[in-house]
Amino acid sequence: MESLLQYLIVSVALFAIGVYGLIAKRNALRLLFSIEIIGNSAVLNLVVFSRYLSVASVTGRVFALFAIALLAAEAAVALALILGAYRLRKDIDILEMKDMKG
Amino acid sequence: MVEFAFIVLSIMAVSSAILALEAKEIVYGAISLAIMLMTIAGFFILLDAPFVAMFQIIVYVGAVAVLIIFTVMLVRRDKWLKPPVTGLTGVGIIVGLIVALAFGLLLVNSTLGSVVVSSESVSFMQIGVQLIFEYWVVLEVLALLLAASLIGALTLAKKEKGNK
Numbered sequence: 001m002e003s004l005l006q007y008l009i010v011s012v013a014l015f016a017i018g019v020y021g022l023i024a025k026r027n028a029l030r031l032l033f034s035i036e037i038i039g040n041s042a043v044l045n046l047v048v049f050s051r052y053l054s055v056a057s058v059t060g061r062v063f064a065l066f067a068i069a070l071l072a073a074e075a076a077v078a079l080a081l082i083l084g085a086y087r088l089r090k091d092i093d094i095l096e097m098k099d100m101k102g
Numbered sequence: 103m104v105e106f107a108f109i110v111l112s113i114m115a116v117s118s119a120i121l122a123l124e125a126k127e128i129v130y131g132a133i134s135l136a137i138m139l140m141t142i143a144g145f146f147i148l149l150d151a152p153f154v155a156m157f158q159i160i161v162y163v164g165a166v167a168v169l170i171i172f173t174v175m176l177v178r179r180d181k182w183l184k185p186p187v188t189g190l191t192g193v194g195i196i197v198g199l200i201v202a203l204a205f206g207l208l209l210v211n212s213t214l215g216s217v218v219v220s221s222e223s224v225s226f227m228q229i230g231v232q233l234i235f236e237y238w239v240v241l242e243v244l245a246l247l248l249a250a251s252l253i254g255a256l257t258l259a260k261k262e263k264g265n266k
Binding site for chain 2: 003004005006007008009012013015016017018019021022023026027029032034040043044048051052057058059061062064065066069072073074075081082083084086087091092
């Protein structure tokens with residue numbers, strides 16, 4: 001039987017990959033992918049702890065549902081922003097977006 | 103059997119997450135992200151939470167992944183196939199490794215390894231009961247947020263007539 005620790009290590013691996021993507025990538029869509037990966041590692045943590053640490057409690061699962069819905073809403077808004085930026089500038093390189101720089 | 107499924111799912115999750123970020127062609131990256139989301143749903147089934155797994159598949163693979171793939175097809179440029187090499191890649195790898203090492207050492211040195219599976223399986227009904235009776239405020243706020251984000255996304259993505 002796989003243990004709590006193994007699930008958490010998978011979650012940490014996904015989180016680290018997401019952090020790497022957030023730092024290294026310049027394409028706005030890749031940044032959205034990174035954020036989705038990080039969010040999913042967090043949701044995995046919620047379900048894992050709900051399974052292992054509590055006696056027949058579903059609170060962790062309920063919050064996992066909330067987190068999934070939140071991530072979906074965030075993805076929708078981010079994609080709309082990316083579409084808008086692409087329409088204005090024909091590119092979504094975040095290092096080129098300096099129009100709003102003060 | 104469960105052990106084997108866990109190993110396969112772990113390898114698939116990590117490798118498809120890396121591929122989502124590193125695939126040259128960004129459409130393949132989007133498909134690889136969808137595969138990662140499905141493996142997370144597989145983890146949920148292993149963790150005895152089939153309701154969350156179904157929710158994940160319906161919301162992510164059914165809605166978000168399709169949305170992402172269509173957006174990628176709309177905004178794709180050929181010049182992304184050869185991204186400029188910057189120093190940021192090295193910084194990203196180093197920071198990612200530091201994060202993984204720090205959290206990994208923290209986990210290995212904690213007492214979490216001795217936790218054994220305790221809970222008996224829970225029914226769908228309990229999830230519904232807790233959702234409605236205990237967290238109904240959160241549910242309502244979430245509904246409002248989803249509606250607001252939908253309207254916001256439509257407004258942002260709408261083609262403006264005067265502009266073009």
